[in-house]
Amino acid sequence: MPTVRINDQSIDLPPGATVAHAVEHTTGRELTPEGRPADGGRLGVAVALEGSVVPRSLWAAADLEENAQLEIVTAVQGG
């Protein structure tokens, strides 16, 4: 069971977890294999793994190693 850092918080994910699992865990929304919300609409979320952006189409294939550092961001009020 890998323990990863998501937005500076330690999270335990099931064995074999991918970036897609981390996004589902954080947003509470189920994803299609293409990284889109299964409930339709838009997710408005992006992921950086170890400081590099992972395109949503690759989320399901991106395995997470122990202590992986993830940033999961979205649009908020500003500017």
Added chain:
Amino acid sequence: MTSAHETTTSVDPGFDTALPALQIGAYTLRNRLIMGTGGITDLAALEKALAVSGTSLTTVAMRRFNPELKTSVFTMLERLGIDVLPNTAGCFTVKDTVLTAELAREALETNLIKVEVIADEHTLLPDVIETLAATEQLADRGFTPLVYTSDDPAAALRMEQAGAAAVMPLGAPIGTGLGILNPHNIELIATRAQVPVILDAGIGAASEAALAMELGCEAVLVASAVTRAQRPAAMAHAVRRAVEAGWHSRSAGRIPRRQHAQASSTFEGVIDPVEELT
């Protein structure tokens, strides 16, 4: 029903009263007022102000996903049919700026990015050295950079040469509401630029948005002036009209400034002065 101040006869003014769209790189801006969404906690009031402003492009910031936030500004903008302009607010370095822009492109599926690299938290003034480098990299990566910069005409020109699709000089520091501190510089920037100049930051009241347009800016970005106004929707309405008024005022061709008075009533046919009674 017609308001008391409007006439009932309609005359063809001989020009289009609607403002033309503005091309920013590959993006077409349908309306000349870009809005910000920061500085207001009442989201219903924000939604109303955005709708009243008539804006077609509105800024957002990129931050860590917070599951506790039930309402999303992204969803609100989608509902209103407003395009989203992500910014890189909070970035101090080229590296952070490029990563934030890449995250924004991935999350929001837009190439538009408002490049904002600040020097320090007290003045929030742009660090033009870092901004220039970030602009160059983002343009190379296929972004459409709208670049927040100082009101320095030399710096503005450098941003354009580095690949800015629009240059966004500040009127005054962010959130100050001090208006346009150096109108001469803003006019010089607007006159020399080959890309659209959009006044960003400093506007506190509608008249200052009109002035920006009169100085030759192609659009105006307003955030705090509306979101922190006592009545945001009313200020949004005022700024919208001011942007239109300023654009028309500019295109109408103002009279030159003169040293001395110039009578608008002829002296010809004026009656003889009445002799003073003794």
